[in-house]
Amino acid sequence: MTQVNTVRGPVEASSLGRTLMHEHLVFGYPGNEGDRSMWTYDPDAIVATGTAAVRSIQAQGFATLFDATPNDCSRNPLLLKRIAEQTGFNVICATGYYKEAHGGSAYFGMRSLFTDTVSELADLFIRELTVGIGDTGVKAGIMKLGTGHGGISDYEHAVIKAAARAQQATGAPIITHTEDGNGGPAQARALVEAGADPAKTVVGHMCGNVRDLDYQLATLAYGVGIGYDRTGGNKLFNDITDDDRMDMAVTLAERGYLNRIFWSQDSIATWLGRSWDGFRSLPGAENWKITRIGDYIEPGLRQRGLTQADLDQLLIANPASLFGADA
Numbered sequence: 001m002t003q004v005n006t007v008r009g010p011v012e013a014s015s016l017g018r019t020l021m022h023e024h025l026v027f028g029y030p031g032n033e034g035d036r037s038m039w040t041y042d043p044d045a046i047v048a049t050g051t052a053a054v055r056s057i058q059a060q061g062f063a064t065l066f067d068a069t070p071n072d073c074s075r076n077p078l079l080l081k082r083i084a085e086q087t088g089f090n091v092i093c094a095t096g097y098y099k100e101a102h103g104g105s106a107y108f109g110m111r112s113l114f115t116d117t118v119s120e121l122a123d124l125f126i127r128e129l130t131v132g133i134g135d136t137g138v139k140a141g142i143m144k145l146g147t148g149h150g151g152i153s154d155y156e157h158a159v160i161k162a163a164a165r166a167q168q169a170t171g172a173p174i175i176t177h178t179e180d181g182n183g184g185p186a187q188a189r190a191l192v193e194a195g196a197d198p199a200k201t202v203v204g205h206m207c208g209n210v211r212d213l214d215y216q217l218a219t220l221a222y223g224v225g226i227g228y229d230r231t232g233g234n235k236l237f238n239d240i241t242d243d244d245r246m247d248m249a250v251t252l253a254e255r256g257y258l259n260r261i262f263w264s265q266d267s268i269a270t271w272l273g274r275s276w277d278g279f280r281s282l283p284g285a286e287n288w289k290i291t292r293i294g295d296y297i298e299p300g301l302r303q304r305g306l307t308q309a310d311l312d313q314l315l316i317a318n319p320a321s322l323f324g325a326d327a
């Protein structure tokens with residue numbers, strides 16, 4: 001019996017059901033707080049928007065999502081809890097820090113002049129996974145980290161080492177961001193060398209380079225899972241289509257990797273700040289929504305020959321396996 005922390009409390013990992021393992025009910029890039037004179041922070045509206053998003057995937061039979069928002073991107077466990085309470089959904093909150101370029105690296109960067117960053121981050125992650133996030137009473141259930149362009153920075157490497165250390169202490173899964181279809185193998189290697197358990201680690205956004213079989217296999221060689229977690233973001237993310245994603249998933253399934261693929265959409269229900277409608281209407285973003293997997297991927301994978309048991313493997317058993325559970 002393995003328990004998972006959801007924002008409403010622990011549940012059995014084997015009972016998570018159909019799971020999306022990388023979505024955002026509320027997300028804000030660092031810096032949005034400083035712009036708040038120009039937009040209205042409305043927690044009730046965030047809860048309403050998140051609740052509507054969750055209801056749309058409940059209608060597709062999903063029961064659980066991992067909210068992949070790291071601490072420095074306006075993660076808000078109490079808003080996630082309100083959404084989970086309104087819907088009866090399992091929402092699993094993350095602890096972690098984002099890639100250096102787009103995250104809140106300044107704080108630990110300056111502290112690194114006089115402290116051990118890896119220890120400070122590991123202490124934080126372990127506390128949020130085992131004691132709780134601040135005084136919210138909500139525990140994190142997963143860890144999230146990222147790496148950016150041009151290799152892994154010293155700061156990003158510190159986050160990787162801290163997450164691996166916290167995983168050894170808590171058993172919590174690690175999910176990640178890679179940049180524009182680059183850096184999967186290097187990130188997987190850094191995680192494994194730092195002591196992360198590949199069975200509990202998913203290198204994210206691997207569908208950003210989904211026409212390159214060698215890239216996929218070089219990452220899988222470390223034993224980690226791979227996130228096909230930007231479904232629907234056609235062209236927005238590297239001119240990749242969902243048909244490309246499905247074609248490569250079938251190729252990998254034929255090679256025995258069905259149990260290493262993790263589907264999600266990286267959708268954002270509420271994006272903090274001034275209006276992001278302009279981003280959402282960029283060419284290629286038309287299908288970037290939280291219902292895309294149920295609407296398009298599942299029928300498309302069936303057309304390509306995958307069975308219901310295969311789909312259950314992808315959407316139920318694979319996420320549960322990150323917690324060491326059979327489902």
Ligand SMILES: [Zn+2]
Nearest residue numbers: 022024068266
């Ligand atoms: Zn994301």
